[in-house]
Amino acid sequence: MTGNLTLGPILFHWPAEQKLDFYAKIADEAPIDTVYLGEVICSKRAPFFEQHYDEVADRLQRGGKKVVFSSLCEVVLKRERRAIEGFCELTDFEIEANNSSALLHMNGRPHRIGPMMNVYNETTMAYLVKGGATHFSLPVELPGASAEILAKTAADLSVGTEMQVFGRASLAVSARCYHARAHARTKDNCQFVCEDDPDGMPLKTLDGKPFLAINGIQTLSQTYLNYVSELPDLQAAGITHYRLSPHSQDMVAVAEIFRDVLDNKIEPGEGDVRLSAATGSVPFSNGFWHGKPGHLRI
Amino acid sequence: MIAKLAMTQSSSLFDGPEPGKLPALVRFPLPLFLLQPILGRIVRRVADDEPSVFNRLGPHKYSRFIIDPANLPFVLELHPDPDNLILRACSKSAIPEHDARISGKFFDLLQLVDCDQDGDAMFFSRGLDISGDTEAVVTLRNALDDLDGSLAARVADMFGPPGRLALAALRRSAGYSAPTP
Amino acid sequence: MRPELICPAGTPAAMRTAVDACADAVYCGFQNATNARNFPGLNFTVDELETSVAYAHERGTKVLLAVNTFPPAGKFDLWKEAIDTGVRLGVDAFIVADVGVAAYGSETYPDARLHLSVQAAASSPEAIRYYCREFGVKRVVLPRILTVPEIKQLATEIPCEIETFIFGNHGLMVEGRCSLTNYVTGLSTNMDGVCSPAAQVHYERDADGNLSSRLADFTIDCFSCNDKAGYPTICKGRYLADCREGGYYAFEEPISLNSSPLLPELIAAGVHAFKIEGRQRSRAYVKSVVSAFRKAVDAVMSGDEPNLADLVALTEGQKQTEGAFKTKKWR
Numbered sequence: 001m002t003g004n005l006t007l008g009p010i011l012f013h014w015p016a017e018q019k020l021d022f023y024a025k026i027a028d029e030a031p032i033d034t035v036y037l038g039e040v041i042c043s044k045r046a047p048f049f050e051q052h053y054d055e056v057a058d059r060l061q062r063g064g065k066k067v068v069f070s071s072l073c074e075v076v077l078k079r080e081r082r083a084i085e086g087f088c089e090l091t092d093f094e095i096e097a098n099n100s101s102a103l104l105h106m107n108g109r110p111h112r113i114g115p116m117m118n119v120y121n122e123t124t125m126a127y128l129v130k131g132g133a134t135h136f137s138l139p140v141e142l143p144g145a146s147a148e149i150l151a152k153t154a155a156d157l158s159v160g161t162e163m164q165v166f167g168r169a170s171l172a173v174s175a176r177c178y179h180a181r182a183h184a185r186t187k188d189n190c191q192f193v194c195e196d197d198p199d200g201m202p203l204k205t206l207d208g209k210p211f212l213a214i215n216g217i218q219t220l221s222q223t224y225l226n227y228v229s230e231l232p233d234l235q236a237a238g239i240t241h242y243r244l245s246p247h248s249q250d251m252v253a254v255a256e257i258f259r260d261v262l263d264n265k266i267e268p269g270e271g272d273v274r275l276s277a278a279t280g281s282v283p284f285s286n287g288f289w290h291g292k293p294g295h296l297r298i
Numbered sequence: 299m300i301a302k303l304a305m306t307q308s309s310s311l312f313d314g315p316e317p318g319k320l321p322a323l324v325r326f327p328l329p330l331f332l333l334q335p336i337l338g339r340i341v342r343r344v345a346d347d348e349p350s351v352f353n354r355l356g357p358h359k360y361s362r363f364i365i366d367p368a369n370l371p372f373v374l375e376l377h378p379d380p381d382n383l384i385l386r387a388c389s390k391s392a393i394p395e396h397d398a399r400i401s402g403k404f405f406d407l408l409q410l411v412d413c414d415q416d417g418d419a420m421f422f423s424r425g426l427d428i429s430g431d432t433e434a435v436v437t438l439r440n441a442l443d444d445l446d447g448s449l450a451a452r453v454a455d456m457f458g459p460p461g462r463l464a465l466a467a468l469r470r471s472a473g474y475s476a477p478t479p
Numbered sequence: 480m481r482p483e484l485i486c487p488a489g490t491p492a493a494m495r496t497a498v499d500a501c502a503d504a505v506y507c508g509f510q511n512a513t514n515a516r517n518f519p520g521l522n523f524t525v526d527e528l529e530t531s532v533a534y535a536h537e538r539g540t541k542v543l544l545a546v547n548t549f550p551p552a553g554k555f556d557l558w559k560e561a562i563d564t565g566v567r568l569g570v571d572a573f574i575v576a577d578v579g580v581a582a583y584g585s586e587t588y589p590d591a592r593l594h595l596s597v598q599a600a601a602s603s604p605e606a607i608r609y610y611c612r613e614f615g616v617k618r619v620v621l622p623r624i625l626t627v628p629e630i631k632q633l634a635t636e637i638p639c640e641i642e643t644f645i646f647g648n649h650g651l652m653v654e655g656r657c658s659l660t661n662y663v664t665g666l667s668t669n670m671d672g673v674c675s676p677a678a679q680v681h682y683e684r685d686a687d688g689n690l691s692s693r694l695a696d697f698t699i700d701c702f703s704c705n706d707k708a709g710y711p712t713i714c715k716g717r718y719l720a721d722c723r724e725g726g727y728y729a730f731e732e733p734i735s736l737n738s739s740p741l742l743p744e745l746i747a748a749g750v751h752a753f754k755i756e757g758r759q760r761s762r763a764y765v766k767s768v769v770s771a772f773r774k775a776v777d778a779v780m781s782g783d784e785p786n787l788a789d790l791v792a793l794t795e796g797q798k799q800t801e802g803a804f805k806t807k808k809w810r
Contacts, residue, residue: 074653075603075606076602076625084603084605099603099606100606116656118549118669120550120551120552120577120670121549121555122555122579123555123579124549124577126579127578127582139658141658141661141662141667141669141670146552147552170658171659171662172652172653172656172658173652173653174653175622175653178729181729182722186810187807188807201720205697206698206700206717206718206719207698209696209698211697212718212729214720221662287662288661293661293663293664293695293696294662295696354490413762414763415763416760416764419763423707423708424702431678432680432682433680436677437520439761443490444490446495
């Protein structure tokens, strides 16, 4: 079994130091093919790390990784619109669009389509390919049956398909910051309280059942998506790239496990056991792929 | 989000002051066996006039509903299955098996079928209570809402001038006037 | 310019009610996953739509067909059929969100009028201009996240008409980007057109009269006897977080949007059409809200103060907000 292993953008607001250490370790140790960089969730966070991207991209490339820049997913304010415009002018790196405002600037130039872009069907995919799209990260909620059809379409169109296989699933985004709200602040006066929760702020139901995780304007699943057992199915369906979404757990170990399963060095079952050990027994789910409630482990 | 005729048996539903006095017709209900043929006639007439209701009900035409006017001594049992249509009154001490139950003050339920009240609004204020199969209730609400005009007025019309007089009296007691068409 | 009033129609009877209450246009959908209010007992068969279009057109009311979900791969034909049928029945515009559906509509029927659904989440001039350029979209339904000054600015930067929500459910998540329902129930808002499907909603009452609302395996809220209730939608639920004492509305309270006090400002900002949410609501709701807004819009146009009937009783949790229109602090 083969396949490209990718590392998605860091969705959480980690301190710059932590991100630098993280990417240094990924560059040197992780068996990952492609790393996505960039602030996808909140434009207010972007300035904290902007000055480090050149250095980080360089380090990753020296470690043999392809670097792709991911755009913001919410574009409303002037500064966000300017950020998208500047982002679309990047020529040294491939870019991944997560908001349709980026598409206006593309005009046939090659670009990737991120998982928040709602590519659910063949017609949408084919249309975006005409506009220059070369690679599609499919929506996290897409069931395997539809992903398989899209992967075949992508193969016919000579473009790549990617699915998230590890990490909390992005379930919703909003114009409102729920981290700020939890701390009785507004988004404009958030004081970056999201930095306190490196994997998101857990929300439980009133009867104490773990449910969701808040990350600024984003709502994620409390469970971690884990498709290690489904990797053979994803491969058979024709998915070409497998995305790990960064968390505070040991992502090098996580990457090694997925790599080993993709390379047929270990069985998916063994990968699953090792994954539980490496992540401190976070709860896993795989329902979306099976067309079942996303929180379930089938 | 669901649209629902919903909810709740809050204590206020039983304890609150009555907006108006129940007319004699319902205050001293007829023996149930006398009520049954009238109810049967009502439901058959609506079914004959509006067969599209059953399409809207879809699979829920096989659901069994209990409509429970909280301050009356009986409940209504409804099976909206066109091939085995049932609307009958049952004693509160022997409520038959059912899939969904809708409870509320008599006057609130009346206003719902008189097209004068929004079921969701009543739910938000907790004037209604559902238990059991929520989808069945939502479907029934949506199906009945597709009937033009007032369901209560249709029923009243079936009984000619006395029926219309009775409905007018009920509306007065409930504290609202006839909905404009 | 006289703005249009766009009113919800969940059933043929509701459509007639809206038309009779002098709506300029009504919006509706078929009884399947092609629209974002695919609820049981709601929406139109092909025959019903045909009759309803005739009823509306005879009275000068336009009919907008919502085909505003995202067809999953392998099921696209159902969405094609919805567009084909709408064209055949002479609807006045299609409300679309999916790039593929928009492409199909604009390529197959170059004369068909397309409106960009709020489900497309186009919240910047660039995103809107993309859809105008690619598919000839004539109107955008704006996400409920912009302030009046932002809308005014936006109007100068896009080549199409603007429609904004004025009353009804106050969605918190970016529409068309929410998989919360699918995470809990296995049914997708984007692909199946459902949000908190009733079949998986349960209400439970405890001995003290407190009422819990549950969606599948998760408790969404619990109301004490005196609380006003809300829809059991995930984004209107109460949850526990370590930084909070007790349950709190992590996303939003049960509350409805009512921007009626801002009508004059919104009209001055260049809004072409006002949309009333609520295809899942009753005829009683349609009648009161549409009539109230008809009077209000007409009053503003003739230079009078809009005198709105009290619409609070029809709002969720019996609370209302002007939402994002009023202030950025909402964010």
